[in-house]
Amino acid sequence: MEGVAAPVVAPGLHTTMWRQLYVVVKKDVVNELRTKEMLLSMFLFVVLAMVIFHFAFSVRAHTDLTYFTGGMLWVTFIFGALLGLNRSFAHEKDEGCLDGLLLCPVDRVTIFLAKMIGNLIFLLVIQALAVPVFSLFFVSRSYLSDLPAFLAVLLLADLGVCSVGTLLATISMNTKARDLLLPIVFLPLIIPVLIAATLATTAIFAQTASLGSLGSKLLFLAAYDGIFMLAAYGTYDYALGE
């Protein structure tokens, strides 16, 4: 019984934003590893999309698909990410756990960052599994020398997808038609990321990337990420709603 009724005044609670960020991300990762709801659905979708692309574009043997690869890859990833984003708040909302999280002395921006990092981790895991398979199916030239540039494109584009997606998933979770609303608002907003990531990825796969053109795409993606993170910082309190 000791301790239950113990100190009731100023219990000396101490934590930091970084600690809370880590705790929420860890909780989401452990939760996901146990249920595998997001990872499994995203992985299955991505693999199936690749199989469908493979058959859809195999009209003639030995067709060079290099100039379609960037588009195929990013369309697959964006729709795959959408599946994960739709689920990312579902367990919080469905079990009423969001109230538990909001009752904690945690800044709302920390919740956004934690959720965004969680979504980013899951997307990167899927990409780590899917990109080698995709390369095997569709990429005829080796792009090992451009691997750092490709990883930079992946990371910056993923940040854009996850920052916009997390913000919009938060807004849509409070609506009845959240499964419908998220794609409707997310897909138009993600078009700039899709264009920049597709152009950069295609150039890398086709071995036509110049430092200047790749640099401008990466700069554009970084700016996009910055703008939407700032937007989330300013609006997340309202996005969480009442």
Next chain:
Amino acid sequence: MAEIEVSNISKVFGRRDVLRDVEFAVEEGGFLSIMGPNGAGKTTTLRILATLLTPTSGSVRVAGLNLSDDPMPVRRVIGFISHQPLLYPDLTAYENLRFYAEMYGVPDRERRIAELLDRVELSHRRYDQVRTFSKGMTQRLAIARALVHRPRVLLLDEPYSGLDPHAVDILDGLLAEIRAEHTFVMVSHSISKTLELSDQVLIMDGGRIVFRQSGTVDEGHFAAVYREHVSEGVTI
């Protein structure tokens, strides 16, 4: 100074006035119960106190802190027990308590978690997922969750709802044990529990306080007043 001071709060959702000029105070160590029919504004009042909602007008002070100025320190002194457990079903009992203890920055976490699991008689299930718990066990763990950071103020939203007799006994025991050192606000539909625990009772209807009583309350009189406002579902 009162531990909780609610001054003329109103809450509007869209065009609907959910709360109208609600005003009350609870002294340190006091136990206030709020009763009333469904849609009376009881839970909205409690959620405003818990910083989950902001009032449209009026002000709320908890432990001397103004909710509108900075809700963060208020959250450190509030514990919230709802009829929803606010627990992650795929995490274990231990992982749930650890998560909340870390979010609040509770010192000596392992000891605190062990004490609470012991108190709610769930030590033997500490590594089991909450998904496998019965409703009563889940609610007992929810009580431990609400107490993990040693809050000064406990907000109880129909805490007895759906509890088995064993869980009711544990909740009664816990409330009796911590009664003197905490300030309570409880929303309930049970007249007998309300009168047994409270030193101040409010009845709300249509977003307003329509009856208030402090000190000893005559059960028969109170039940009659309550029936005036709630035509059905009265539990005594």
